[in-house]
Amino acid sequence: DADVTQTPRNRITKTGKRIMLECSQTKGHDRMYWYRQDPGLGLRLIYYSFDVKDINKGEISDGYSVSRQAQAKFSLSLESAIPNQTALYFCATSDPGRRDGGEQFFGPGTRLTVL
Amino acid sequence: GESVGLHLPTLSVQEGDNSIINCAYSNSASDYFIWYKQESGKGPQFIIDIRSNMDKRQGQRVTVLLNKTVKHLSLQIAATQPGDSAVYFCAENMPSGTYKYIFGTGTRLKVLA
Numbered sequence: 001d002a003d004v005t006q007t008p009r010n011r012i013t014k015t016g017k018r019i020m021l022e023c024s025q026t027k028g029h030d031r032m033y034w035y036r037q038d039p040g041l042g043l044r045l046i047y048y049s050f051d052v053k054d055i056n057k058g059e060i061s062d063g064y065s066v067s068r069q070a071q072a073k074f075s076l077s078l079e080s081a082i083p084n085q086t087a088l089y090f091c092a093t094s095d096p097g098r099r100d101g102g103e104q105f106f107g108p109g110t111r112l113t114v115l
Numbered sequence: 116g117e118s119v120g121l122h123l124p125t126l127s128v129q130e131g132d133n134s135i136i137n138c139a140y141s142n143s144a145s146d147y148f149i150w151y152k153q154e155s156g157k158g159p160q161f162i163i164d165i166r167s168n169m170d171k172r173q174g175q176r177v178t179v180l181l182n183k184t185v186k187h188l189s190l191q192i193a194a195t196q197p198g199d200s201a202v203y204f205c206a207e208n209m210p211s212g213t214y215k216y217i218f219g220t221g222t223r224l225k226v227l228a
Contacts, residue, residue: 004158035218040123042204042218043159058215090158103149104206104216106158 003027004107006091012113019078021110023091031095032074033104034058034066037088046089049074081114088112123202125223134192136222138205143186145217147208150179150190153221154201162190162203192224200226 004025013019023032030051035043035058045058047066055066063085067075078085088111092104128134140148146167151159165172165179165188172179178191188205204221 040220042220043206043216044218045215048215092158103161103164104159106160108156108158 002108004091004093004105006089006107006110008110009108010111012115013081014115015082017081019081019112021076021089021091021112023074023076023107025072025074025091025093025105025107027093027095027105028071029093029095029105030071031093032068033092033094034064034074034076035090035092036060036085037090037109043090046076078112078114081112083114086112086114123221123223125225127225127227128195129227130197131194134190134195134199134224136190136192136203136224138188138190138219138222140186140188140205140207140219141217142207142209143183144210145207146210148179148181148188149206149208149216150177150188151204151206151218152199152201153204159204195224195226197226197228200224 007022033048034046037043044060046064049055049068052068065077088109090109091107094104095102149164150162152162153159163174163177163179165181170181176193180189202221202223204219206216206218209215
């Protein structure tokens with residue numbers, strides 16, 4: 001079984017719709033992250049959370065919101081989707097025991113298309 | 116996952132040869148670096164890491180070299196195999212205590228039979 005899972009894997013939606021992407025992990029990590037990946041660009045951080053009560057904006061948080069429902073679950077919402085939010089979205093976790101942040105474990109990704 | 120790699124530089128290597136993939140990082144104060152492999156339709160997968168107090172680290176068939184003077188990382192893959200075909204990118208850890216990373220755009224490695 002995968003340690004980090006994402007649902008849905010693919011989604012096509014229309015401009016203005018509300019979309020939620022979900023992430024679950026069985027690694028027991030406190031730290032969770034949401035990234036987007038676009039052609040020709042590196043992964044960019046949307047939001048991150050170091051525990052259930054801690055939510056932080058990343059470099060491109062506008063137009064997105066998150067919810068950390070439990071240690072194992074971190075959801076990303078697009079309140080009103082727009083076409084330039086078409087991208088691959090990845091959830092990741094990391095081990096808080098490593099001072100340097102350590103390796104990040106990524107989910108399989110969600111391909112979102114906004115028409 | 117193919118669309119992510121459409122605009123990336125590509126390295127084509129004959130099966131069995133060694134591959135060298137390069138990365139220029141941005142912040143001279145970064146103190147931890149990771150190489151990831153991303154296969155089509157999958158999430159990034161950890162390959163090897165290195166801290167700034169080292170200049171070389173070896174794993175199984177892979178070696179990472181760090182040159183802090185010119186802010187350069189390289190990933191060497193020995194005896195490249197078809198299963199090594201993927202997009203490879205580096206990540207640097209900002210030393211701000213927030214455990215945030217900057218990711219490179221990546222290089223596509225194609226292994227020729």
